[in-house]
Amino acid sequence: MQSENPIISDFVKLANAAAGTFAGMTREARDGARERLKESLGGLDFVSREEFEAVKQMAATAREKQDILEAKLAALEAKLAGK
Template sequence: MAQNNRIFDDLGRLMNEAAGVADGVRREVETVVKSQAKRIVADMDLVKREDFDALRELVQVQGEEIDQLRKELAALRTKRKAE
């Protein structure tokens, strides 16, 4: 009976160690994948979100200014034709 308990204890310890090794492997794979992803993103030379939002806002404002200038130009042309 003591022999059976020892076998089960050894088997439990072995399974516990295997689970620890598997967790270590999982963490190592996660680290490698994250570092590769960061390297790929860095190589892509992507723009930061803050820079993109600032540029989008600037383009929107300039678009509105261009529309206003077009209206003013059309009014001046109409006025010039009327003269």
């Protein structure tokens, strides 16, 4: 059998109200922080993964072509030096 003590009942109500208020404050703080982060990052220009991978591939191809041209140049210089 449960007794109805008004002091305990009031304390439980107060604790529940405080927990609800704290949960609301936590939610508000999290949402506010998320909005501030979005605003601060909004001015930055980010590239997509696809764009990054495309430019990375272009750079690798250009590097390979450069290596080939350097080898050809070295061969031509060696040929000219041998004459």
